[in-house]
Amino acid sequence: NLLDFTLTVRPPKGNREWITRLLDAGVWSLHVPQVDTPEIAQEVVNASLYAPDGLRGMAGVGNHTDYESGPAGETQRFLNEQLHLAIMFESQQAFDHIDEIMSVPGLHAVTLGPSDLAQELGVFGTPDQAKVIDDYRTRLIEAAGRHGLDVSMLVGSIEQGEQWIRAGAKIICYSSEVEILRQGIMEAAARLHAVK
Incomplete structure (x- = not known):
């Protein structure tokens, strides 16, 4: 891999159809x-792992x-060992079942x-959003520690990434390919427009 990371x-949905389609195409994470x-x-x-750990179709x-x-x-x-499976907590219902969800064998990491x-x-778009979500991130890290799971954190800045690595996150999902491309184009355009 050119970038030396997976x-x-x-x-789009955590169902058998999407999961097996991606895994059969060669996705490992x-x-x-x-x-x-x-x-x-x-x-x-069950959709992600072959027997005896799951029921993935051959x-x-x-x-x-x-x-x-x-x-x-x-x-x-070998394929079961190569797979890295992270699940996303995106609702209050998920946090209400946090320990039961994290107890399911076969998971490697959790994210929010x-x-x-x-x-x-x-709280989306309100002044309270950052604090409320940070409290949930902390709850996720604490629960993952109890269950021996890694934490993946979705972050929008390098500073946020540093903050959550210090708090216990092992995997950082930085920005998105579209945003990184947009930032690079804007920087290049600004530099070229500044040339006199």
Whole structure:
């Protein structure tokens, strides 16, 4: 990988169809949205992992196996070990079930969808948004520590990333590819317009 880190994909929905489609295409890391209950978390694990850890459908040789074949059990074990599965807490309902959700075997990390959560809590766009969401981020970090899960934090600035790394986040999802591209174009345009 050119950037020396694994690219993570957020499926539009955390269902079997999207999860298996992405994994069969060769994705190794998922951030699954809207995991509000332990039952949904279990469905995500079942769709993501081969037996005995889950119920992922068999796909044969393809992108997901780097077009290599091998003994069935060995290949499935390898693919299960390669997968990094993070789930997103984006509702009050998810936080009401935080310990039960994090107890589901097969999860590696948890993250928080700050905008969706703020919207549901009625604080989106208000002066209280940052403090309220930071309180939920702290709750997420504390619960993840109890369950031995890593925390992934979605951040919009380097300073926010530094803040949450110090607080215990192990994975930082910085901005978005569109925003990074937009910032780069704006910087280039400003520099070129300034040339006299």
